[in-house]
Amino acid sequence: MKRKLMRxxxxxxxxFSERVLAFALSVLTAxxxxxxxxxxxxxxxxxxxxxxxxxxxxxALTLEEYxxxxxxxxxxxxxxxxxxxxxxxxxxxQYRRSHYSLQYSVMQDDNGSGSQMHAKLDAFYxxxxxxxxxxxxxxxxxxxxxLSISGLYNRRNSNNxxxxxxxxxxxxxxxxxxxxxxxxxxxxxxxxxxxxxAGIGYAPDYDQLYWIMYKNSQYGRTLHFVCPLNSPAFxxxxxxxxxxxxxxxxxxxxxxxxxxxxxxxNTRLSHSSFMVGLTHRFERKYNGR
Amino acid sequence: MKxxxxxxxxxxxxxxxxxxxxxxxxxxxxxxxxMGNFEALWHIMDEHYxxxxxKKQELGVDWNEVHDRYRAAISDNMTxxxxxxxxxxxxxxxxxxxxxxxxxxxxxxxxxxxTDYPSNYSKExxxxxxxxxxxxxxxxxxxxxxxxxxYIVIESFQxxxxxxxLDAVLHYLxxxxxxxxxxxxxxxxxxxxxxxxxxxxxxEKILVGYTCYKDGPGHNDFSELIPTYISPAKNxxxxxxxxxxxxxxxxxxxxxxxxxxxxxxxKVRLIGDMTGGGGGMPISSELPNGWSVRFSSAPSFDARGExxxxxxxxxxxxxxxxxxxxxxxxxxxxxxxxxxxxxxxNP
Numbered sequence: 345m346k347r348k349l350m351r352x353x354x355x356x357x358x359x360f361s362e363r364v365l366a367f368a369l370s371v372l373t374a375x376x377x378x379x380x381x382x383x384x385x386x387x388x389x390x391x392x393x394x395x396x397x398x399x400x401x402x403x404a405l406t407l408e409e410y411x412x413x414x415x416x417x418x419x420x421x422x423x424x425x426x427x428x429x430x431x432x433x434x435x436x437x438q439y440r441r442s443h444y445s446l447q448y449s450v451m452q453d454d455n456g457s458g459s460q461m462h463a464k465l466d467a468f469y470x471x472x473x474x475x476x477x478x479x480x481x482x483x484x485x486x487x488x489x490x491l492s493i494s495g496l497y498n499r500r501n502s503n504n505x506x507x508x509x510x511x512x513x514x515x516x517x518x519x520x521x522x523x524x525x526x527x528x529x530x531x532x533x534x535x536x537x538x539x540x541x542a543g544i545g546y547a548p549d550y551d552q553l554y555w556i557m558y559k560n561s562q563y564g565r566t567l568h569f570v571c572p573l574n575s576p577a578f579x580x581x582x583x584x585x586x587x588x589x590x591x592x593x594x595x596x597x598x599x600x601x602x603x604x605x606x607x608x609x610n611t612r613l614s615h616s617s618f619m620v621g622l623t624h625r626f627e628r629k630y631n632g633r
Numbered sequence: 634m635k636x637x638x639x640x641x642x643x644x645x646x647x648x649x650x651x652x653x654x655x656x657x658x659x660x661x662x663x664x665x666x667x668m669g670n671f672e673a674l675w676h677i678m679d680e681h682y683x684x685x686x687x688k689k690q691e692l693g694v695d696w697n698e699v700h701d702r703y704r705a706a707i708s709d710n711m712t713x714x715x716x717x718x719x720x721x722x723x724x725x726x727x728x729x730x731x732x733x734x735x736x737x738x739x740x741x742x743x744x745x746x747x748t749d750y751p752s753n754y755s756k757e758x759x760x761x762x763x764x765x766x767x768x769x770x771x772x773x774x775x776x777x778x779x780x781x782x783x784y785i786v787i788e789s790f791q792x793x794x795x796x797x798x799l800d801a802v803l804h805y806l807x808x809x810x811x812x813x814x815x816x817x818x819x820x821x822x823x824x825x826x827x828x829x830x831x832x833x834x835x836x837e838k839i840l841v842g843y844t845c846y847k848d849g850p851g852h853n854d855f856s857e858l859i860p861t862y863i864s865p866a867k868n869x870x871x872x873x874x875x876x877x878x879x880x881x882x883x884x885x886x887x888x889x890x891x892x893x894x895x896x897x898x899x900k901v902r903l904i905g906d907m908t909g910g911g912g913g914m915p916i917s918s919e920l921p922n923g924w925s926v927r928f929s930s931a932p933s934f935d936a937r938g939e940x941x942x943x944x945x946x947x948x949x950x951x952x953x954x955x956x957x958x959x960x961x962x963x964x965x966x967x968x969x970x971x972x973x974x975x976x977x978x979n980p
Contacts, residue, residue, distance in 0.1 A: 412919045413677065457737070457923030500735075501917040502927055549856070551681055551847040551930045553914055555824075560844075560859045608849060 383625060384587050385523040385532020387439065387474075387482050393429040394625050396594050400424070402617025404449035406462060409609040410507045410548070411498040416460045418451030422598070422617045426581075428519075437471035437486050441519060443538070443579070444468075445598075447615055462613070464494035466600070468538045468579065470517030480523050488517035490540050492577055492602070494613070503553055509602070509611060511576035513543025531586050538579040545570040547606035568606045577602040585623055592623040665921040667716050671707045674720055674734075674926060675700050677918045678727075680850035683932045684913060687940050688727055696852075699726050717741065717924075724926075729942070730885055731915040735925040746909050746944070750882040753906045753953040754817040758963040759786060768805070770798040772826070775806065782973055783809040784966070787830075790822030790887040794829045796869050803833060803870040811875040811973030813966060814895075821886025821911060831894040832866040834876060834901060839863050841894040843938060844914070846931040858934065863894055875976040876901045877969030880947055886911035890933065893941050896948075902972055903947035905965045912941035 388394050400422040407415045424445035430438055449462040468491075472484035493510040515538065522533045548557060549565040556562055570576045583596035595618075602613040663673035679696060688694040703723040707716070717734065721741025724732045734741030762784055767776040772792050775785040783806035806812060831841070843858040865871055878895050880888075880903055889908045895901045913929025920926065935941050949968065957964040 412917075413673070414919050414921065414923075453919070453923060455923030458919060458925070498917075500925055503914055503930075504916040549846070549848055550854075551683075551916060552856070553846065553916065553931055555914070556844060556846060556859065556931060560861070562859055565848075565856075 384530045384585055384592055385521050385534065387477075387521070388428055388430040388625065390430045390432055392625060392627055393427055394623060395428075396424075396426040396621050396623040398422075398424050398426075398594060398596060398619040398621025400596070400598065400617040400619030402598070402615060404447070404451055404462060405612070405614045406449075406451060406460060406496060407610065407612040408460075408496050408507055408509075409611070411460065411496060411501060411504060412453070412458065414453050414458070415612075416451035416453050416458070418449055418460075420447055420449035420462075420615055420617060422447045422615070422619060424598070424619065424621070437473050439472035439474070439484055439486075439519075441470040441472060441517065441536070442468070443470075443536075443581075447617075449615070459499045461497045461499075462494065464492065464613070464615075466577075466579070467491045468517075470519070470538065472517065472519055482521045483519070485516070485518045488515045488538050488540075489513075490515055490538060490543070490577065490579075503555060506554070507548075508554075509545070509547060509613075511540070511543050511545040511570055513540035513545075513570060513576055515540035515542075529586070531584060534581075534583045534585065536579075536581040536583075538577075539572075540570070540576055540578075541572055543570050543576065544568070545574075545576050545604060545606050547604075547609065547611070550608035552607070565607065570604060570606070574604050574606070575602075576604055588622075590624075594621050594623045595619070596621070663921050667707050667709050667711050668704075670716065670920045670922050670924070671704065671720065671723075673920050674723070675703075677920075677926060678724070678732075678928060679852075681847060681916070681918065681930055682727070682732075682928045683847055683855070683930055684727070684729065684940075684942055685852040687932075687942055688729075691943060692726075692728060694726050699723060713922075714738075720924075724928075729913070729929055730909065730911050731913055731927065731929045733927045735927070737924075746911075747882050747885070750906065751952065752818070752883060753881040753951075753965060754883065755953065755958060755963065758953075758958065758961065758966075759815065759817075761961055762963060762966055768802075770802050771795065773798070773802055775802055777806065777809055778813075778970065780970060780974060781808070781810050782970055783812045784815065785812065786815045787888075788819055790819065790824075790826040790891070792826070793823060794826040796829070796866070799830065799833060799866075800870050803872055807870070809874070810977055811877065812872060813877045813879060813969045813973070815879045815966070816884055816888050816891060817879055817881040817905065817965075818883035819885070819888035819891075820883065821888050821890075824887045824890050824914075827887045827891035827894065828863060829866075831863050831891060831898065833869065833871050834895065834898045835863060835865050836871060836873075837865060839897050840936050841897045842890075842936055842941070843934040844931055855932075858938065861933070863897075874900065875973045877972055878903050879965050879969055880905045880908050881965075882906055882909045882944070884908040884944075889941060889944060893933075893935050893945055896945065897936050900976075902949060902969075903945075904949045904951055904969050904972065905947050906950065906952065907946050908944040910942050910944035912943075 404420040427442045445466045447464040451460045470488040471486040474484045476483035497506045518537045520535045579600040585592045585594045663669040717736045725743040842861045845856045848856045912933045914931040916930040951968045
């Protein structure tokens with residue numbers, strides 16, 4: 345019954361996302377183009393910020409051995425905020441990109457006998473150096489700092505009902521923007537990748553219960569070094585931007601994937617979501633706000 | 634062209650990740666068949682259950698031999714009910730009240746740690762002592778006995794114990810000469826509740842035991858022992874007079890832990906039968922068919938480093954006699970009253 349309800353909920357939500365897409369497309373066709381059309385996909389000038397807020401729905405898959413050796417899958421909701429700003433063309437890293445996202449997932453196992461909830465907060469920062477810049481294309485790469493915390497709750501476990509994951513890492517960011525026109529309509533395709541290289545991850549040691557950790561202050565073996573072979577996360581964003589009035593509509597497909605073995609337990613979290621949002625360009629104030 | 638290739642590669646990476654994410658979530662290595670579920674359960678227990686050495690020593694349980702014996706009873710055309718019975722029986726070999734298999738229509742359990750022994754407990758007798766005007770505060774039911782001894786019954790630690798309630802109860806009983814705490818047939822609950830209560834019976838920080846956790850899949854892969862202390866309750870009433878704690882085989886899990894803690898406290902005497910045990914903190918896992926399994930994962934020990942999984946002995950062994958029961962007298966409560974009254978004469 346629960347499974348049927350979940351399936352129904354997913355169907356309803358997918359229908360909802362289709363309606364959102366239809367609404368976005370109708371806005372595109374109805375709103376007259378203005379000055380934004382020439383700005384679609386353009387990199388910000390000095391002191392300028394390109395900000396985007398998106399809402400999304402998608403699919404979540406988790407395997408957290410601390411809670412269960414079985415995979416759980418379900419539906420997820422996402423809200424994200426992206427900002428790309430320019431801080432001086434004479435600098436090595438001219439651009440700064442920030443990405444915040446909050447994800448919430450409700451999942452079931454494939455028998456529908458267990459359920460889990462997952463919440464995840466990501467904060468990624470990237471500093472971009474332009475290595476290719478043409479009229480149609482911008483490619484920038486640079487270092488990135490990534491912070492991710494998440495909590496997973498299994499509704500039927502007893503003393504191990506929940507787990508917390510977190511990592512702070514330094515890594516790599518790549519951002520490629522491709523500007524083009526279809527039937528004279530300006531569009532931009534953007535691909536962004538965040539890849540952590542080294543950092544610190546948090547996980548309890550093997551079967552260590554959070555209750556024991558909390559009660560006896562046994563935190564000694566909860567911080568672990570992470571590297572690409574034990575990668576904490578990976579985030580990829582593919583987006584298509586089109587002008588819509590004074591703003592731009594951004595339709596994106598976002599994928600993030602965490603796979604690690606910390607404290608003797610495997611964790612795999614993957615999310616893929618379809619997102620729709622508005623992009624707006626504005627100038628930073630001179631006082632820095 | 635070069636830039637287009639880079640963009641294409643980024644897109645391809647995204648698609649690759651998406652596809653690989655879907656394929657990498659295989660979960661455990663066992664199929665959802667009768668044999669797969671059997672092997673999954675055996676391996677989950679083999680890698681995470683914490684009392685194999687203790688059970689081998691106490692009960693002669695050889696987990697590898699158990700595997701071979703029960704594997705012969707598994708066939709892929711057996712019904713789910715038959716599979717459940719075989720798996721529950723396999724777990725039952727461990728004789729651990731914290732080991733349960735949760736199926737869709739039954740819970741596999743072994744309560745022989747309790748049912749194989751005399752209960753030494755009668756609710757009818759208890760109610761005679763409590764009387765009709767007993768008071769209730771959360772999980773505590775209490776009264777004052779005729780010889781001015783406070784009598785508190787705690788049937789469970791499932792709900793939390795609030796300091797305000799404890800203050801109220803101890804204040805009400807403060808003029809009593811001593812206290813009897815009756816935790817017979819208390820099946821446990823929250824260890825924190827037990828600790829909150831125990832903190833009212835000491836004036837100094839006391840080592841009451843140790844715990845550890847598994848840090849690897851081997852039967853002997855354990856962390857170092859972590860000491861457990863009970864610190865005196867600050868800014869709250871603390872009991873300074875004699876305390877008799879009445880226990881029986883039904884004291885399990887958190888109630889067993891409470892008995893372990895109280896045994897280290899000054900002016901406390903455990904009276905009755907051996908406790909039921911359950912000295913392992915349980916955690917849960919799941920089988921491929923969705924059944925859930927609970928098992929002991931983190932063992933606890935008393936202040937001398939001895940296992941408490943099998944229960945602890947009282948200071949004074951007392952059994953409920955049939956003759957007393959027929960007279961409407963609880964032998965254990967009477968023994969507790971006698972000890973407290975004796976302490977007033979010879980502290």
